[in-house]
Amino acid sequence: MIRLEGIVKTFHPGSPDAHTVFQGLNLEVGEGEFVTVIGSNGAGKSTLLNLISGKIFADAGRVFINGRDMTKLPEYRRAQYVGRIFQDPLAGTAATMTVEDNLMIAAKKGFRGLRISLNKKQRETFRNHLAHLDMGLEDRMKDNVGLLSGGQRQALTLLMMVLSRPPLILLDEHTAALDPRNAERVMDLTRIFVGDYGFTTLMVTHNMAHAIRYGSRLLMMDRGRIVLDVGGEEKAGLTVEGLVKRFSELGATASDALLLTRGGEV
Ligand SMILES: Nc1ncnc2c1ncn2[C@@H]1O[C@H](COP(=O)(O)OP(=O)(O)O)[C@@H](O)[C@H]1O
Ligand SMILES: [Mg+2]
Known part of the structure; x- marks a missing residue:
């Protein structure tokens, strides 16, 4: 999927x-990982x-997505393959547009040129999707997104990403700016969406417990450099303590380990 x-x-x-x-990074990620x-x-x-998203280009080396060499393709040409969520809840949605208009933009992207319109049936579909988020958004469809909380915006961003159906999703500390309760909810939704739709996913997190609890690798x-790469049973057996130890073994940057959120034992 990614090479x-x-x-x-x-x-x-x-x-x-x-x-x-x-200085010569190699990485392969399989479909659905x-x-x-x-x-x-x-x-x-x-x-x-x-x-991977094409926001920047490498000086040397190659980037393949879905078997296609995308090394020289700019970000907008990769956008149909890549969905991305950042730490900043303001980054993924348009603040001056309503919740339903934001969803409509995402859905249009997902339908890839097929005509869809914001009629009664479509609104009902959106309302059902929003209700599933369990963030009280189904009653706020006509509100501008700028009025929502960070947690609500990040949940909406996730839903928009799902509607636009990219095969690959990149999450960059997407719960780091949220309070613990909302962070857990958005992580739950992430797990559910990734499980339901089988997106190939890379999720950067500073929360070691989340890194262990979620994902397959x-x-x-x-x-x-990639200094640890574990999947399957070995990943299931990881502990926060074990990861902290690995970090300290890295020497010069050991103190950075303390900057990571332990996120509770798993
Ligand atoms: N656009 C940029 N211009 C200059 N330096 C950058 C840029 N992006 C990242 N860096 C540098 O590259 C290194 C890696 O950054 P980054 O990938 O953001 O780290 P991480 O996300 O792991 O904290 C850092 O030293 C950072 O300062
Ligand atoms: Mg970073």
Whole structure:
């Protein structure tokens, strides 16, 4: 589904600020895998997602999505393959538009050119979807999104992503700005949607308990390298304590481990 081959990326090459993030990164993610990604600050997690989405280009190496070489395709040409949610709840929705108009935009994208209109039946469908989120949004369809809470906006962003049906979803600490209760709810919805629709998923999180509890495979990154890559039974056997220990073994960046949220024992 995703294949990264020999990715090299240096920011500000040739200047005193030059910073090499990746020096030949390889990664393969299979169809339907749900990969959680943890790592110290500046490890390259967001840069990894940026390279996949086409927000930035690699200096060398190749990016394949669905078997297609997308290395040189700009972000808008990859958009039909990639759904992305950021930490900032304001980023995924249009604040000055109503809830139902936001959903309509996403649904149009999902129907890929087929004509759909915001009629009574479509509104009813949206209302049902919103009710399932259990965030009180089904009664706010005519409200501007700017009036919603962060948790509601992030749940709406998730639903919009589902309606637009990208095969691949990239989540970048998408619950980090929410209070614990809303973070848990949005994580629950994420798990349900990924399970129901089988999206191939990369989820960056600073919450080690979430990284263990969710997904089928876990990657730990450190200074542009993947230092741990576990799935299956081995992932199921991971503990927060174990991950903290792995972090400390990384030496120079051990203190970063303390910046990660332990998120409670699992
Ligand atoms: N657009 C950019 N310009 C310059 N440096 C960047 C840019 N994006 C990321 N970096 C640098 O690359 C490194 C990795 O960043 P990032 O991928 O955001 O880390 P993470 O998401 O793991 O915390 C950091 O040192 C960061 O400062
Ligand atoms: Mg980041």
